[in-house]
Amino acid sequence: MPCIVRCIRCGNVRKNEELRCPVCGNLYEIYPDFKFQDDYEKNFPYIKKWVSLGEVETPxxxxxxxxxxxxxxxxxxxYKDRGSKVLISHIRDITPSQNISTISEDSSGNAGASIAAYGAAAGLKVKVYVPKTVSGQKFKQILVYGAEAVKIDGNREDVQIAAENSGYYYASHVLRPExxxxxxxxxxxxxxxxxxxxxxxxxxxxxxxxxxxxxxxxxxxxxxxxxxxxxxxxxxxxxxxxxxxxxxxxxxxxxxxxxxxxxxxxxxxxxxxxxxxxxxxxxxxxxxxxxxxxxxxxxxxxxxxxxxxxxxxxxxxxxxxxxxxxxxxxxxxxxxxxxx
CATH class of the missing domain: 3.40.50.1100 (Rossmann fold)
Structure with a gap:
């Protein structure tokens, strides 16, 4: 059951872990090229081993x-845990070949907390870049999971730039198609x-x-x-x-x-x-x-x-x-x- 990873705009197929399409500069999307399976995990065939924190069906x-x-x-x-589970599972799968030990993420709060939690469960160090105006409770939640939180003075786009240029594997909840x-x-x-x-x-x-x-x-x-x-x-x-x-x-x-x-x-x-x-x-x-x-x-x-x-x-x-x-x-x- 293949999943095709292709550019959102031009359809160019992704070769490795690149964030942006080299042809048009846009982002990638994952296209499930198979019939829906009742078994949840089978709809994500590119995940070899799952990172889980005990998710349940929400009411x-x-x-x-x-x-x-x-x-x-x-x-x-x-709800961000849905995306974090898949992205962090994928990162752990590729960690041996990519030599990943620390990941960076930018977030106004919820995604940062989620990536921090799942990253910790996967044995990764996590650095979350947040705006200075981040909610106090969300900021505390990021820290509870053991992540390092870096406050950036600027707008949402400034926070993204700081995380992407951090030098760590950029586990972006926006740019990463997983x-x-x-x-x-x-x-x-x-x-x-x-x-x-x-x-x-x-x-x-x-x-x-x-x-x-x-x-x-x-x-x-x-x-x-x-x-x-x-x-x-x-x-x-x-x-x-x-x-x-x-x-x-x-x-x-x-x-x-x-x-x-x-x-x-x-x-x-x-x-x-x-x-x-x-x-x-x-x-x-x-x-x-x-x-x-x-x-x-x-x-x-x-x-x-x-x-x-x-x-x-x-x-x-x-x-x-x-x-x-x-x-x-x-x-x-x-x-x-x-x-x-």
Whole structure:
């Protein structure tokens, strides 16, 4: 069962571990060129030995007219563990040939904590580069797993540059295709857990790993004949940081502004995967912006339902309240304690 690794833009096939295509400079994606398998691990045939922290299937709960996929029921309380499990497993597989002992990562918090945890489980030293404005709880979580955290004074792109130029193996959750590929498992779980697939799936969007990975999983299920159509994906962004919505909807957004949002995990103003995200949403989705006040109110309402989500995750409920679509599933990506 082969997996083809090819350039997102030009289709050039990846030769080794390069981050960017030498032909056009874009990133790579992993294409599962085989039928979907009920056994989760068989859908990632390039992994030889798995690194695991005891992941479980995350629940879907029904609150009347809307369903929530509580995907922060993961070892580090974020959906990012789906990607970290695959990426770190791959890195451990290639460690003997690549002589890897230390990895670097850049993150606003959740991905850094996740990479730190799985990296430690794989016996790797981890250095996580974070913005100075990183959430206190997320920063503490990174340290708990034994990683070294390096604070960078600058924007999200400055943090990425520092991590990539660190001299260590760059385990980027955005640039490495294995991380994005790990998010396919979310689509598989939704398929296995629901008698009728949702028509609409709301997700928070920033760098694009969740959107691209989720769509890849649904595309795989569709090509395998498991589902009749791919659900409509509703991407949600904070008004202050909304490059995807602005481009898709013809709205105004200044990528060079200092504007920020209470949704601190959704801070990518110049996402390198913007072109790919737009191609997915133009074909199979839409994008909705929500204000900080709407996010705060949505989080309070979720808490009163017994769901304590972080601000960035609560954006999906804020968006749903603005655009109520029948047969919708809202993916909650991070636990509320990460903000406190």
């Amino acid at each position: 879907i709960v029904n609150y009347g007219e809307v369903k929530f996929k509580i995907d922060y029921y993961q070892p580090t309380f974020s 991380f994005r590929d790990g998010i396919r498992s979310l689509a598989y779980e939704i398929f296995m857990q629901t008698e009728k697939m949702p028509d609409h799936i709301f997700i928070p969007v920033s760098a694009g790993t969740l959107l691209i990975g989720l769509y890849s999983g649904f595309e795989h299920l569709f090509r395998s004949g498991e589902i009749e159509k791919i659900p409509n994906i509703v991407a949600v962004q904070a008004e202050a940081v909304s490059p995807v919505c602005a481009k898709l909807n013809g709205e105004q957004f200044d990528e060079n502004s200092n504007a920020t949002s209470i949704a601190d995990a959704l801070v990518s103003k110049k996402p390198i995967l913007l072109e790919k995200m737009l191609s997915i949403l133009r074909e199979n989705g839409k994008c909705i912006r929500v204000s900080d006040n709407e996010i705060i109110e949505a989080r309070k309402e979720l808490a009163l339902k017994g769901i304590y989500a972080e601000y960035s995750s609560s954006t999906v409920f804020a968006a749903y309240k603005k655009k109520k679509l029948e047969n919708s599933l809202l993916v909650l990506t991070g636990a509320g304690l990460k903000n406190d």
